[in-house]
Amino acid sequence: MTAEAVSVPAQPVRRKFTLPNWAYPTIAVILLVVIWDVSIRIFDVKAFILPTPQQVGYALWRDWNQLGPGMLYTIYEILAGFAIAVVVGISLAIAIVSSHIMEKTVYPILVGSQVIPKVAIAPLFVMWFGFGITPKILVAFLIAFFPMVISTAIGLRSVEIPKLYLARSMGASTLQVFFKIRLPHALPSIFAGLKLAITAAVIGAIVGEFIGADQGIGRVLLIANGNLKTDTLFAGIVLLSITGVVLFLIVEVLERVAVRWHVSQRVKYDTAH
Numbered sequence: 001m002t003a004e005a006v007s008v009p010a011q012p013v014r015r016k017f018t019l020p021n022w023a024y025p026t027i028a029v030i031l032l033v034v035i036w037d038v039s040i041r042i043f044d045v046k047a048f049i050l051p052t053p054q055q056v057g058y059a060l061w062r063d064w065n066q067l068g069p070g071m072l073y074t075i076y077e078i079l080a081g082f083a084i085a086v087v088v089g090i091s092l093a094i095a096i097v098s099s100h101i102m103e104k105t106v107y108p109i110l111v112g113s114q115v116i117p118k119v120a121i122a123p124l125f126v127m128w129f130g131f132g133i134t135p136k137i138l139v140a141f142l143i144a145f146f147p148m149v150i151s152t153a154i155g156l157r158s159v160e161i162p163k164l165y166l167a168r169s170m171g172a173s174t175l176q177v178f179f180k181i182r183l184p185h186a187l188p189s190i191f192a193g194l195k196l197a198i199t200a201a202v203i204g205a206i207v208g209e210f211i212g213a214d215q216g217i218g219r220v221l222l223i224a225n226g227n228l229k230t231d232t233l234f235a236g237i238v239l240l241s242i243t244g245v246v247l248f249l250i251v252e253v254l255e256r257v258a259v260r261w262h263v264s265q266r267v268k269y270d271t272a273h
Contacts, residue, residue, distance in 0.1 A: 081140025089148030155189025
């Protein structure tokens with residue numbers, strides 16, 4: 001009997017069952033909420049110390065006339081501070097990478113400025129600009145600004161030198177080198193900075209509102225804390241968390257569209273499928 005005459009039965013292909021990516025954090029959140037609720041009932045924790053998830057949900061519905069408008073006002077502060085941080089941060093990063101003088105002059109100042117706590121600067125902004133929206137936008141900008149500069153500068157610097165020499169030898173201008181080589185190569189780092197900046201802007205807006213505000217979710221949280229309305233306080237925190245996650249996901253979706261060619265996005269796609 002020849003080897004060709006031997007028939008080997010085909011083995012069935014076993015498909016590994018995997019959940020979609022969104023299911024993992026969803027299950028984790030559900031488990032945390034269940035543990036939260038069960039722990040309160042077991043240890044008989046008072047509501048003014050730690051409310052149950054049901055009490056937080058009811059407070060979210062009951063106080064929506066305060067939480068909703070306050071959250072919208074804070075979102076405006078977040079987006080305004082984030083937009084300014086992106087424009088100024090990317091522009092300054094380009095200047096730092098393009099000029100050794102700018103790098104030696106500005107870069108140490110930027111690093112040193114991050115040592116100063118923004119909580120200490122926020123009261124000055126309130127004194128200078130009042131209790132309106134301007135101080136909150138400035139605090140959000142200051143906190144979101146630094147990661148934007150650093151990430152963009154790292155991305156612009158990470159281009160291989162032979163690529164730049166090759167482009168120059170072929171007669172490419174400075175602008176052509178920037179838009180055809182440096183900027184596309186730096187996009188993954190820029191989007192990493194955008195993710196850090198948008199979450200930092202959320203923190204900055206709340207810090208500004210805690211120092212002094214006449215509107216915003218931060219003011220609602222301060223009033224709830226003063227009145228021992230812990231359920232309203234937790235409802236505001238839930239709203240802030242959801243807002244931060246949604247803004248982060250928006251940036252991530254833009255990243256997938258803009259740099260779908262990058263290895264990080266291909267790995268995400270392959271893992272998801």
